[in-house]
Amino acid sequence: MRLAYQPPYDWAAMLEFLSARAISGLESVEAGVYRRSIRLAGQQGWISVAPGAGDWLDVEVDFPDPAVLPEIEWRLRRMFDLDAQPERINATLARDPLMAQLVAARPGLRLPGTWDGLELAMRAVLGQQITVVAAIRLAGKLVAQYGQPLQTPHAAITHVFPTAEVLAAADLATLGMPRARGRTLSGVAQALLDDPQLFAPKAGLKESVARLVALPGIGDWTAHYIAMRQLREADAFASGDIGLINALAALEGGPVSARQLLARAEAWRPLRAYAAQHLWASLGRRD
Structure with missing residues (x-):
């Protein structure tokens, strides 16, 4: 499968x-190639993703049902932000x-987007008030203990x-986190069961954030982070993020x-999420 994009594309930054944030057992980055397990329709x-010889990404898919290939392509286009228009974004x-x-x-x-809304929400909650490294370590424990084994x-x-x-x-507190955070993780999972459209795009950023902060344990930073990477809200902006500050x-x-x-970011509307990515990149890290 080839997924085209409009150049330029900073694959090195995406891979970094x-x-x-690669979760042990779930995904890997080796020799310029990103791989991960996926689940769709039970x-x-x-999948394996690598840069192509032209303005596209080369994707290898190993999945039992070819009928879901369009869904896989749609998710990957969002995950790797392939429909972005660099000239317009940069000019703005x-x-x-x-x-x-x-x-x-x-x-x-x-x-950077994400493969799945629940997975991204779990990452965001795990990352509350701890480092990226610590959060990913916890996520690896979660996958090892509760994820389904897969032969590849x-x-x-x-x-x-x-x-x-x-x-x-x-x-989930048994994984080694505050009990309140474990309850938040389980609560988010239950909220998705109650509302399968929980992580689907809403009418706009305000509605998206409002729906998320209504969940116990989800604050403004977490809601904007989810809006940025899962809901693809280009103006999402976690102003309290220490990395951005x-x-x-x-x-x-x-x-x-x-x-x-937050006041300074007014000049970056309606693309504050892309501005945030540039700020993180300026520090040599992307929180």
């Missing part, structure tokens, strides 16, 4: 982002002098992400508060 398989952000510098440095930077030709891909049914019934402070040479960052 995914590699830093069946399991795996470059109206701000600071963003003009960042865009010039990384003109092909994309906004790749030693690093051994499990499929747990289902909402399993996570809703589990005592530190990036702006470093770039502008002075202390910055969350309130000041």
Whole structure:
């Protein structure tokens, strides 16, 4: 399968982002190739994604039901932000002098998405108030204990992400996290069972965030992070994110508060999510 995109495309930056967040047993990044297990319609398989010789990504799919190939393609296009229009995005952000510098440095930077809404929500909740490394370690424990084993030709891909049914019934605090966070994880899984459209795009960013913060344990940062990567809301912006605050402070040479960052971000509408990705990239990390 070939998935075309409009250049430029910063595959190295995308791979760096995914590699830093690769969950043990679920996904891997090796020799410039991203691989992961997938589940659709109750069946399991795996995919492999690598840059093609032209303006496309080469995708290998191993899945028992070819009827779901269009769904796989749709998810991958969102995950790798293949329908973005770099020229329009860059021109809009470059109206701000600071963003003009960042865009010039990384003109092909994309906004990484995700394969699955529940998985992304679990990642976001696990990442509350701890480092990316610590969150991914917990996610690996979750996959190993509650995920379904999967046989693949790749030693690093051994499990499929747990289902909402399993996570809703589990005592996830036993994985080594605050009990309240474990309840939030199970609560999000139950909310998805109650509303299968929980992670589907809404009418707009305001409605998307409002639906998410209504869930116990989901605050503004988590809601905007989910809106950015799963709901593909281009103007989502987690103003309280310490990485964004530190990036702006470093770039502008002075202390910055969350309130000041939010005010500064008005100049980046309606593409604040892409601005956030540039800020994270400026620090050499993407939280």
